[in-house]
Amino acid sequence: MNSLVAYDSSDSETDNDESEEIKYIQKEDNFAHSNFKLQSVFPTTTRLESSGCGLEVKIASSSSNVECNLNSTQNFAQKHSVTSRPAVMTLNDETSFQFSKSVCENPLAVMQKSGRTGKMVPSAHKRLFQDSVTGAQNIKPYVPKRLRQKEAANNKSKELQESTDILNTGIGCTAPGEHQLGLLNKVSDFIKPYLENQHKTSNIPKCLVFQMSQHQGPVTTIQWCPVDQHSHLLLSASMDKSIKIWDAIETGRCLKNYLCHSGAVRDAQWSLCGRQILSGGFDSMLHLTDIETGKQVISFCNEFQITCLAFSPTNQNVFLSGGFSSTVKAWDTRSCKVVNEYSAGIQQTLDILFLPGGTEFLTSTDAVSRDSADRTIIAWDFQTSAKISNQIFHERYTIPCMALHPKEPVFVAQTNGNYMVLFSTQRPYRMNKRKRYEGHKVEGYAVGCKFSHDGTLLASGSSDGTVCFYNYLNSKLVRTLPAHKQACTDVSFHPVHPSIIATSDWSGEIKLWQ
Template identity: 40%
Template sequence: MDLLSAAYGAASEDEADGTPAPSWVDTGLPSVAPPPPKRPRWGPTPYPPPPPLPALQPQPAPPLAAPASGRYVSKRERALLAASQAPTGSEVPLPPPTATEFSPVLGSLTDSNIRPDILRSLRCQPKYGSTNSLPSKLSVSLTSHTKAVNCVDWSPSHGHLLASAGMDHTVHIWNVWNNGNTSARVLKHHAAAVKDVRWSYHQPVLLSGGFDCSSRLVDAEVGKEIREFKEDQPVEVIKFNPSNSNLFLSGGSKGSLRLWDIRTGLATKEFNRSLGTILDIEFSADGKQFISSTDTTRSNVSENTIIVWDILRQVPLSNQIYTEAFTCPCVRYHPYEASFVAQSNGNYIAIFSARPPFKLNKYTRFEGHGVWGFPIKCSFSLSGRELASGSSDGSIYFYDYKSSKLLRKIQAFKEACTYVAYHPVIPNVIASCGWTGEISVFE
């Protein structure tokens, strides 16, 4: 009763002052804010509606105190503590761009200043029939690499562009038949020698792999790196999947084969079989199988030198295809027939069936050129009727695929010619490179 008297006594003092007691006191509900010391007087007019509340402004939470030593700290409390100690701001600041994020613009990537006859040929559909003429004369010589060139690759979507990967840590993009400056871009994203480079099938995007244990995807138009794919091994060879250009396969010096997705930057599959250095890989036309060639150093050299893999099941379909004691620095599928070839360090090219049991053709092989331990590559023409190969003597050898007869030999360099690549549209054009750092295009 004393408490009630004190409470109503306080109310009566307010009424005596002319201020009625607020109605929320009688409800017994807790107040959201302390009442003002003085209430306005009631007038004869009805009580007006309350004004709209002002928009609440977010206030930074006070920093949490560090927990006492010895007390258990929950995961939620640790997260709150870390958030309270983080610097305030609308978003996390991005790291400053590196000096090699963009490549210098040296020349044009367009086809507006190239030879008219080449331009007409580029705008025609590829001719898959017999060429009736082999490349014979030097068309363009490209000399900007300061060390040996490991690989050249024509752009399928922009046929006037050629990419090259060099031991000088750079990737060059060439506007081959440009009447002005043939060097369009010099990409310096790698920190070590670049071993392989590949164009995307449908857009001017370059993928390169090198000895800095990474593969890098670069927008060729602006020279900006799109994504980096880090590995635990130097990258020896890379290939896009022909049925899905978002996937590419990489092989390295530790024998690991990985299938990557360029959209996520993650490896979706890995093919492990305790292999040696991966020398070359080649997809089938449908992208469901691929061939790997390995530098096997163990005693059972007849196993795992050439392996045909199933992409979906991640298992080898056969690993006893090539039983001779030579490694093969190059494997290539025929563009139309169910066969593939392998460049052997025995100084010849062997032919295999592309269907199980992947038998070796014992009656036909391509001989005359030299390999002698160099990473000599070969390439099929558009029609598949000719096979071209580099050679340790610096020449390019052209063979008839059906008869294995040597058709022509042209001198490309003074030292070893390690790589040859037929043009994807113009049938009688081939690019080559070698240890001299020079690139030669013949037509």
């Protein structure tokens, strides 16, 4: 019967220890793969050496069929206080020191240091265990569902806070220097001399400077940038669904064209900082657009078509919108929600005007009766949405436009009766019956009117294409300027230069006069 291990019973010191190790490994390997059923007999003599002491123990057994297992061998070693040889290698002094130094060291590395890996048989190779530190790094701890949901909610709130901060930065006009690019990094040399010195008297322009004809539809409004350093920029909105920004002082070129609306743009307003444009139109959409990037900072879907817009003079985060509805809505750009509503028994709001202080505002409507106008002009409390008065104008004409005087507590209203009337901004908003500015024609057009910045002149467009200039104090017609071939829809005085105005007409043409 073949034996798994054949040891020499001789005690000669010339025995090859390495040969015995390999045989011993083979024996242990075969024993592990035999399903604990030995088909061979251990040798009659087995020698166990302890490292460095030369201790020998002889075990005698019969040569007949002997059944033994690993437990009997271990029990014998414990009984006689004998250190058994390990299954892979002999522990000499050097190797024993290495194991005591680092118990987590790779066994293969230890065997390489001891110089005993060269003659290992393939069956002796074992799968190496991973380093404990590496294994720990690859293990992901379990996080309960409740904590995961809480963490996701916190991340969402942080992202919302960051987006709100960015939005407030844009609205509050405190954008960092890297955003001051393109349109807002230039100050026109033509208006620099007028920035520090306030002009004394506005002059009526005499000659045409630029003629800009890129709009394909009627121009509904034109406005200069409210920031004096960038007042060379002119905003125009048209019913061709576009909004444009022009260099109307030096070159007369179109600098930006925004196509964010799918319907006619009825009104557009600069923000107070001059970095955004608020626009609304017949597509029932409200857009707050960044003028540099052309992207919509905020977009609102309204329930009705928009005809007029107005920013609050005390809080640029809030604006009013009116249109084909009996309700005027107040929107907050920070929460993107309606914060207040002002309801009246009307069909359409034509214009919105904030009074000095920003606590009250006026709306003009299309509500007229046979002999008098009921609710043609309505005064509102901005905070409480209470109706202050609706019996301000008692004539049977609608009012498409209103303008506030820059220095005195009065405002003017354009009527479809081909004249303008003057009202007080203080309660009960009495009409001045001694002043009536007439000489131009409206005839159903939404003709605009504006005061000069010194308050001495009042200009109005006309349905025959002319621009009429009135003396504010005595309401007399000073001069008529033949500006356009079609109806002149709007006129705007330059905020810095005393003798520059811009006009627009129903054909989409914009002209600059000086």
